Each structure stands twice: as C-alpha cells, then as structure tokens.
Amino acid sequence: MQNEQTRGLLITLSGPSGSGKGTIVKSLLSKRADTVLSVSATTRAPREGEIDGVHYHFIDRETFLRMIEDNAFLEYAEYNGNFYGTPKAPVEAELLAGHNVLLEIEVQGAEKVMDSGAEMVSIFITIPSMQELERRLRGRDTETEETILSRLSIAERELKRAFRYDYVVLNDDVDAAVERIETIIQAENMRYSRMSKTVMEVLEVC
Numbered sequence: 001m002q003n004e005q006t007r008g009l010l011i012t013l014s015g016p017s018g019s020g021k022g023t024i025v026k027s028l029l030s031k032r033a034d035t036v037l038s039v040s041a042t043t044r045a046p047r048e049g050e051i052d053g054v055h056y057h058f059i060d061r062e063t064f065l066r067m068i069e070d071n072a073f074l075e076y077a078e079y080n081g082n083f084y085g086t087p088k089a090p091v092e093a094e095l096l097a098g099h100n101v102l103l104e105i106e107v108q109g110a111e112k113v114m115d116s117g118a119e120m121v122s123i124f125i126t127i128p129s130m131q132e133l134e135r136r137l138r139g140r141d142t143e144t145e146e147t148i149l150s151r152l153s154i155a156e157r158e159l160k161r162a163f164r165y166d167y168v169v170l171n172d173d174v175d176a177a178v179e180r181i182e183t184i185i186q187a188e189n190m191r192y193s194r195m196s197k198t199v200m201e202v203l204e205v206c
C-alpha cells in the first residue's frame with residue numbers, strides 16, 4: 001500500500017442543498033493546487049449553465065444502472081428522484097497522484113463511504129438556521145417551489161445525520177468556512193500515520 005504521507009486525503013463534504021457546498025468548494029479549489037473535486041455522474045437534468053463533464057457527467061438512467069452493475073461507483077444514492085454517483089477510477093488515480101480529492105455528496109452516499117472502511121475525512125456543512133437555508137435556496141433561483149420544499153424537508157433529515165461526521169463546519173460566512181476546512185486539512189496531515197516517516201528519518205541519523 002502507498003505511503004500515507006504521499007497519498008492524498010479523501011474528503012467527503014455533505015450538507016443540506018443550499019448550505020453553500022458548491023460555493024465553498026469553488027473557493028477552496030481556487031486556493032489549493034493540491035486539491036481536486038470528483039466529478040459525479042447523475043441522471044438529473046442539467047441546470048442552466050451546467051457543463052457536461054465539468055459540473056457532472058449527465059447520463060441516462062440505463063447508463064447509470066449499467067455502471068452500478070459494473071461496480072464503477074465508489075458510492076451512489078438516489079436523491080429527490082434522481083441517481084447520483086462517484087466514479088471510482090478517477091478518485092483512486094488522483095489519490096495515488098498525491099492530490100486531496102473532495103467528494104461533494106449527500107449523506108446516504110457519504111455514509112456508504114464511511115461504512116466501506118475507506119481511509120477518509122468526513123465534513124458536514126451546516127447553516128445558521130432553516131430560515132437562512134430557505135433564503136439561500138430561493139436566492140439561488142435554480143429550483144421550482146416543489147423542489148425547494150422537498151429539499152428543505154430532506155435538509156431536516158440530513159441535519160439529523162450530522163453526528164456521523166468527523167467534523168461540522170458552520171457556513172455563516174464563506175471565507176470563514178473555507179478557512180475552517182483548510183484547518184481540518186492541515187490537522188489531518190499532522191496525524192502520526194502521515195508524519196511517521198518524518199519522525200523515523202530523524203531517528204535514522206541518531
């Protein structure tokens with residue numbers, strides 16, 4: 001197995017739709033050349049401005065089901081009537097190349113990765129209040145009234161699963177939330193398993 005010091009961190013980022021995950025990820029990626037975002041596959045229709053292969057791989061249900069059969073997903077889940085999944089091969093390739101890989105995924109999928117025993121760091125993004133979440137969802141102007149209401153009710157269920165995560169980051173301010181995530185990355189890189197080689201190198205010359 002690859003030395004943990006050179007392998008990147010697998011980081012799952014979950015939180016209610018509208019909590020600000022996409023905004024945070026965009027800022028984090030612009031600041032960190034060592035971190036990449038996994039591009040998920042989905043059966044959801046593209047929103048205006050979303051580009052195939054950049055925001056998602058937009059695929060039909062039949063292709064998605066075939067990929068499940070081929071064991072091509074690290075995890076997948078059904079959310080609000082559509083399938084979403086993380087293609088396995090690109091994630092492994094990036095981790096091997098030493099890059100941190102962010103999975104921006106909902107809680108069922110994140111729990112599947114946790115339960116798989118994979119080496120990972122899980123972060124739950126939370127919001128100051130449900131009223132603020134509703135304001136952000138409406139402000140984004142991408143959803144119908146029906147999907148806003150269903151996303152709000154899913155949000156309540158998701159908040160109840162926050163206890164499963166290693167870390168909870170409050171997104172009351174985007175810059176502050178990004179800084180909190182960078183602190184987590186720094187701390188994770190100081191775990192003994194990632195620092196043991198540095199310690200051993202000192203001992204070798206004693």
Ligand code: ADP
Nearest residue numbers: 017018019020021022023136140171172173174
């Ligand atoms: P998600 O990816 O979790 O669904 P988005 O990143 O699309 O959420 O954010 C939802 C909306 O809330 C966007 O319009 C975004 O600009 C806004 N937003 C994100 N973070 C904050 C924040 N800290 N304060 C106020 N508005 C925010």
Ligand code: 5GP
Nearest residue numbers: 017040076077079084085086104105106109
């Ligand atoms: P949206 O439709 O707003 O882009 O995404 C809906 C939800 O699906 C969000 O919570 C998002 O994080 C999640 N999601 C996106 N990609 C994946 C994925 O590959 N797997 C899982 N389990 N959830 C995903």
